[in-house]
Amino acid sequence: MIKRLFTLLTATAFLAACETASTTTGDATSSAQSSSTNTATTASSSSSASSASSSSSGESGKASVKSEFAKVGTTVLFDFDSAKLTDYAQRVLDRQAAFMKARPETRVTIGGHADERGTREYNLALGERRASSARDYLVAKGVNAARIRIISYGKERPASVGSTEAAWRLNRRAQTVLN
């Protein structure tokens, strides 16, 4: 079950990449291919993380809440050196806000990330700016700020490995994780 939902997440992230990626034919095809492989890596690593936490917590309901949340979309992507939320990112965050308002017991941590094409300390600041940007949006949509924690990882925790434009695009992100 979890596995299938993460496949769905992969497709969503893939679409996200396509939507704002350049539409020129040759490049778009190759970058789309590499982003789909890269995202698959992300999905499998997050799936193992979530199954680990669900087995340790022992709550059977928790896994399904996580799955539901994964369906909403956990990750928003940013342009290079930017923390501005795209229209697509805002729609993902709208769904996250609705999800959190419908489940008042949930709390989240938003991790802010950057691609590897910046210096370490600047990227830590940029990651914080991205996570704050996503947090502020959720709060503006009515989520209590006390339910949201943010953390910046800079370029330390790429979702997608590989020194390619597609991987860098997937790594410029704010990723919301249910606590």
Added chain:
Amino acid sequence: MVFDVLRRKIGRLCTLSSAWMLICGLFAVPAFSQTLRLDITEGQIAPIPIAVADFTGLDGKPSNVGRQISQVIADDLVSSGLFTAIDSAAFIAPPTSPSLRPNFSNWTPLGAKGLVVGSAFIDSDGLLQVEFALWDVVSQRRITEGGGSAEQAGVRRIAHQIADFVYEEFTGDTAYFDTQIVYVSESGPAARRLKRLAIMDQDGHNHRFLTSGLDLVLTPRFSPTAHEIAYLNYFNDEPNVYLLDVASGRTERLGSFPGMTFAPRFGPDGNKLIMSLAEDGRTDIFEMDLRTQSITQLTQSASIDTSPSYSPDGNLIVFNSDRGGTQQLYIMRSDGTKVERISFGEGRYATPVWSPRGDIIAFTKIYKGEFYIGVMNVDGSGERLLAKGFLVEAPTWAPNGRVLKYFKQNPTAEDGTGGETYIYRVDITGFNEQRVVTPSFASDPAWSPLLQ
């Protein structure tokens, strides 16, 4: 002048209780011929040929520990790019004791300009006894000599200190061989690198880990005494600046802040530390008085202000800010006033670090998809790029301001291979780039001051 330098060095030797003990004898010497001095501020220069004879034991023959010392001295000098070591196989009848006058007719034909001789043996108390002399082969005069006693574990440090004396005599500049590097040792897959603080001598020896790898750690920086290290630690998934006491291994979180603190650097007197605090999407620079833990906010912009670095006199701070739209370098007074932009070249500028000499600033530059390590004058003029790569970052100065270390990262393949990181060194002339050997991948180097 030379005498003053020697006096300072005697002081260093005598206070070194853990490595050097007891006797400290150095003799005043005639000023060294100025014509033989290297000018190491200019481009590529012809290295000075130097002969380092194996240090001898009580029997006048090379001792094992003596050979080790000579090797370290020669390796240090050669690594600087300013010296070549003459192959010891060519030596004819090296002196059996540093107190004996060498037969210069054996050394002049080898082209040697300098000759290092010495003795080294373990005495009945298990202490290492070392004496050395440095001879000017051209003028056939003794330039300097000295000696001391140490625990056996201090053998490499003693050799580094002798190499420092030789370097200082020939260059007229302070040296950097008796120093350490703290850095981040990296292992594991690219998506989740295991990062540990590690410390080693500047030549890569005496390597040891300082943290376990349980928590992500980044950007270590030495205090001016090299006894403490400030670094970013993700303990409990709460990234904050921590202090680590090198001798005891004890760590301490620096203050308690609503946001994330990072990018620490010590002030020149060690009483103050500057760092960034990121909160609500903005990153500002704060100064902490380490004696009281009181905090002063130095920048107040909605932008990212990070990577601060003090000038050697502590009066100014250079830092990285995107307040003008992209990452550039700015200088302000250490109270936060009089902010001025200094970088105006093409591309983005980051990680400024003030030279210990005060005259130039090292930085990382990102331009057209390439990364560079460079230096510029304090007013932003005179930019020179010294190293280039897919990713080069984090310059750190040798205490004499003549050499930079930094790290390079290779591109990562989509299967996760590659992404190797290595520490390199380069002279500020841009010559003599060399990789520093580490047990595994290495990033975020920080060079210590001369050890005390």
